[in-house]
Amino acid sequence: MSKNVPSLVAEEITLSRETRRILDGVSLAVTPGKFMAVIGPNGAGKSTLLSVMSGLFKAGSGQVMLNGRAISDYRPSERARHCAVMRQDNARPSGMTVLEAVELGRLAYGAEEDVRSVAWEMLQQMNLSDLAGRDCSRLSGGEWQRVAFARTVAQISGGETAGVLLLDEPVSSLDPSHQHQLLGEARRLARAGHGVLAILHDLNLTAHYADEVALLAAGRIHSSGPASEIMQPAVLSEIYGCRVTEIREGGQRALVSLSAERTR
């Protein structure tokens, strides 16, 4: 696989539920080596887009190609080796340790490979080794989110080809330090050649970690491009419907929304 060839491509995706149009002609490409963030207001269709791009939902029209092949042509286990998804609604099983949960990231691989050593490696990378023997049901929400991330990464690591990571609000339960740890790891994976797509809400984290940003509003791509272009106060204020301002201090830049003042 050559670099910068899009590995997961959504073309003109349209999806309706009853009479409501949830996605309306969405095109998006996840490129190897790039960290792409999808942002947008609640109900914009971000999670639905992720479900369609991962092959879980069938699009009403348009298609999703994974490594040049329609994603619907993949068998679930084959798809899972190329495209790993971390959902928001991850049920926390009881009677399963953190290590065992991460091992399940390798479910789609043959029995002969050493699942356990991959899982240990992931735990180490995520600083989770101390929790290895803890039951998943006894983790805090943030710990569980990190475990789920480790399991998702385990799904595509170590393969000969680069994989795609789709992350739905992966840092929603994390404290600032762990938010940086997780997104830093995601960016490192992108630098290593994987394609990463993350749905995010935090504007500053998005601006800091994403290479590219797609702004989704009302089921359409409002704008997309390099993070530095998209993450501008004017654009964001329009999309979110509240004033977003920029604060600069000591060479650092922050995007904040300090009032509920309506902008439309």
Place this chain on the structure above:
Amino acid sequence: MLRPATILAVLLTALTARAEPARIVTAGAAVTEIVSGLGLAPQIVAVDTSSKHLEETRDKPDIGYVRMLGAEGILSQKPDLVLVSSEAGPPPVLEQIKSAGVNVVVISNGYSLDNIDDKIRAIAAATGRVEDGEKLITRVDADVQALRAATAANEGERPGVVFLLARHGGNLMAAGTETAAHAMVEASGGRNVCASFTGYQPLSAEIFATATPDFIIVSESVGGDDAQLLARVPGLGATPAGRELRVIRVDDAAFLGFGPRTPAAATQVATALRQP
């Protein structure tokens, strides 16, 4: 009155019967009563729960409910003959007992007084007590004759009867057709007013809108006096039987068992039905 099938059964049993059995297990009240009536009560080593009403069997080991027998439990009593009525089961259990080399004889059960003689004959043959069997049959036949005489007076205008059975939890059920109670009410010269349904059904006041019994027959095991009984059944008080408090109490093991005591119990009922 011998049916060919009965003769065949008697012959077969007679041919296969070895020496007189020393240890008998019985299941089914009528079967136990007949075995006891043949003078074999001392040879009975265990009986089912429904056979515990007899003085002679009260203290014998209990092999449980007749439809839920266990092969090993019965075999542990080391029987050389197992005599059961036809409702005994489950069927594979009887097979298991046979496969252990024990003689199992199933006595067919029917809701007919003629059937009693057949049962006695089959049991007598199986136990090698043919002479005692004929004596018992003579006695039963005499009782049947007495019953016929008692019912002859009722022919023409049979009194309406409702038979009440007490189910667990004390619920009273009325006997419809295809029940032992129906057969015995008719044999006693009564007319079952609940002939519109089969089996035993829970009572509702509406039954008595169309069915008007002149008599109520109920087991003597049902507690309370007649007035209390009437109070438990809505609508019954308004019927002729209820107004006049015409309640007949029967020993249901005897009246419904189709055993040797049944004709005499029916004669008592037939006599009671002739009272105004």
Place this chain on the structure above:
Amino acid sequence: MNAERENDSRRRSRAHGRLWLLAALLPLVLLTASAVGAVNIGLVDLWNLVAAPAQVPEIVRAVFWEIRLPRVLLAALVGAALALAGAGVQGLFRNPLADPALIGVSAGAALGAVVCFFFGWEGLLGGWLLPLAAFVGGWLAVLVLGIFNAGFAAGGTAKLILAGVALNAMLGSVLGFFLFSASDDALRSMTFWTLGSCASAQWPQVVVLLIFLAIGVILLWRNARSLDALQFGEEQAAHLGVSVVRVRREIILAAALLVGAATAFAGTIGFIGLVAPHMARLLLGGLHRLVLPGAILLGAMLLVLADLGARTLAAPAELAVGILTAVIGGPFFLALLRRPSSWST
């Protein structure tokens, strides 16, 4: 890091050790149950039955080979089948209160048997019509459920559970109609069938049930890891590579086979399908490669012991085994729930 690895492998070998302990207990339970009964056999005669049959009285030989051994084995197989089906269904529905009865198979089987009793057919085909009717009834119920769930493909498990509840209610009222209109004799037979019993055990039934158990074991074992992944939720499991619809179909198929066959030969026996998998989880953790074999072993032991009670406590009479499963399993289960454990919440 190394300490954690050591802890982990110690924890895993502890769980495996417990499974092996259960596996070692089962032969002991079987042996005890084979030695004890209304007809006294004892361990010496038990040995002689194999080593020197001539020294054993003929009646004891007959009781052991024709009655007791098939009965003990049937109880073990029925218990194993119910527990295995329960483990699969609980894993599939991610619901600790799920029971194989939820997919309608028990109610369907009961209906099949009751129809048999209603028409007085229970003795036909040499007594094989009754188990056949129960099995077919259970299957028809699952089939109906499948048709209403678009082949178990659409709607997810929540819809399936709701449809199962509705189906059970409908079957229950049809069942009630038959019970209401049945003759007194049939009614009594039906009642005792629904209480469950292993008293009718014979060798052919043991063989048939063994075959069904083997099919169930294969179907569930090949989906054990998928069942683990399903604990994250069906969508997440699909992302991990689970063919959710195929897994769902196979587990329902296996549960219907197992419960249908067990119910056909032993009537409706409750409690084991619900509780044996939980016991396995409490002892062995939640991974299905441990839970499934653990449930099989525990289910087998539970029912063998319950049946031992059924045939000895009131000897020479029989007790209904359905009454005893809860009496024997309940206290054990409560004790396990009380036990502080490294992983339970």
